[in-house]
Amino acid sequence: MGNKARTVGFQPGERNVFFHVLTACNLACSHCYINPDQHGTTRISRQDMIAWLELFHDTGKKTNVIFLGGEPTLHPDLVYGIVKAKDLGFTVTVDSNGYLFHDFLERVRPDQLDYLSFSLDGPDSGVNDPIRGEGVFEICTQNMRKAIRLGFHVSVIYTVSSRNIDHLERMIPLLTGIGVKRFFIQVIGLRGKSAVSDGSQGGRAEREPLQVSRKRWLSLVPAVAARAAEEGIHVTYPKVFLDEEEKFQCAGLVAENYFIFPNGRVYRCPLCEDHPLNAQCIDGGRLTACSGLTEADFFRLTIPEGCVMNKLLQPDTISYDRLGQAEFRISCCLLKQEISGKR
Numbered sequence: 001m002g003n004k005a006r007t008v009g010f011q012p013g014e015r016n017v018f019f020h021v022l023t024a025c026n027l028a029c030s031h032c033y034i035n036p037d038q039h040g041t042t043r044i045s046r047q048d049m050i051a052w053l054e055l056f057h058d059t060g061k062k063t064n065v066i067f068l069g070g071e072p073t074l075h076p077d078l079v080y081g082i083v084k085a086k087d088l089g090f091t092v093t094v095d096s097n098g099y100l101f102h103d104f105l106e107r108v109r110p111d112q113l114d115y116l117s118f119s120l121d122g123p124d125s126g127v128n129d130p131i132r133g134e135g136v137f138e139i140c141t142q143n144m145r146k147a148i149r150l151g152f153h154v155s156v157i158y159t160v161s162s163r164n165i166d167h168l169e170r171m172i173p174l175l176t177g178i179g180v181k182r183f184f185i186q187v188i189g190l191r192g193k194s195a196v197s198d199g200s201q202g203g204r205a206e207r208e209p210l211q212v213s214r215k216r217w218l219s220l221v222p223a224v225a226a227r228a229a230e231e232g233i234h235v236t237y238p239k240v241f242l243d244e245e246e247k248f249q250c251a252g253l254v255a256e257n258y259f260i261f262p263n264g265r266v267y268r269c270p271l272c273e274d275h276p277l278n279a280q281c282i283d284g285g286r287l288t289a290c291s292g293l294t295e296a297d298f299f300r301l302t303i304p305e306g307c308v309m310n311k312l313l314q315p316d317t318i319s320y321d322r323l324g325q326a327e328f329r330i331s332c333c334l335l336k337q338e339i340s341g342k343r
């Protein structure tokens with residue numbers, strides 16, 4: 001038997017900076033969460049990239065910077081930002097769709113980048129490409145292999161939806177074959193494009209819901225994670241449903257996560273990103289609190305269903321018994337479980 005998954009509690013003294021350096025992308029994934037109406041269409045200037053990284057520099061805290069987009073490697077100054085983030089002592093990750101523009105692997109060294117993450121939503125082109133685009137599987141896996149050959153720490157992010165959950169297990173031989181040691185399983189969120197459509201043509205009635213049921217998630221994801229761990233892969237996946245004895249905690253109150261967009265919006269909760277509810281913004285080079293109703297006003301609300309934003313934005317993810325009591329609580333979307341193998 002392998003190890004048991006453990007819940008990764010929020011770490012005091014640690015901050016995660018999810019830095020969207022631009023919103024442009026060469027792909028058009030059906031579940032893309034980027035929302036140009038809210039996040040703009042600009043890319044951050046080199047000068048602001050450095051200034052904004054410095055804003056989050058605090059020698060008393062362990063800071064993880066995750067460069068995202070859109071596709072972050074489309075930004076010509078990404079490598080410059082990576083080097084600066086490393087100089088500031090941050091742990092640095094780049095989340096890419098696998099295309100690695102601007103000769104990325106030739107311009108950055110493995111010792112300058114802690115993790116290079118590739119998004120892949122299927123174990124073969126037949127599953128991945130209808131979701132992420134024609135030919136994407138081939139390019140993404142080719143670049144993964146190349147990055148591993150060059151000595152980068154490569155991880156893979158798989159966004160589970162009804163379109164690919166049944167193929168999750170087949171990711172294990174793919175990852176072990178390529179040599180990927182870290183696997184992040186995400187759950188589709190009702191944000192951006194996925195909030196309005198699954199990307200298919202046709203009316204609402206013809207569209208298959210993208211979200212998976214609690215039963216399907218719990219019957220498949222933890223078991224696949226455990227099997228991947230037995231193959232020596234470190235797997236992280238969202239908790240989603242709290243166990244009865246587990247305490248609910250909102251990361252907006254107990255953790256330091258910043259989701260930064262090129263238009264200066266800074267969110268503390270990713271579920272709020274489709275709305276002008278950001279608690280903070282970067283204005284004139286300073287991080288300032290926003291006035292009016294913001295996400296911070298919701299973090300303090302206590303409800304039996306757990307996460308208040310989930311209840312507001314995705315009420316159909318919760319079910320109730322005959323007495324109207326919530327049958328389970330939804331955890332903070334940032335609460336993770338992880339499991340590692342023995343190899």
Ligand code: SF4
Binds near residue numbers: 033
């Ligand atoms: S790669 Fe990411 S940013 Fe680009 S379309 Fe897909 S989900 Fe959106």
Ligand code: SF4
Binds near residue numbers: 252253298299307309
């Ligand atoms: S997902 Fe819910 S619990 Fe987590 S930060 Fe947002 S509002 Fe708080």
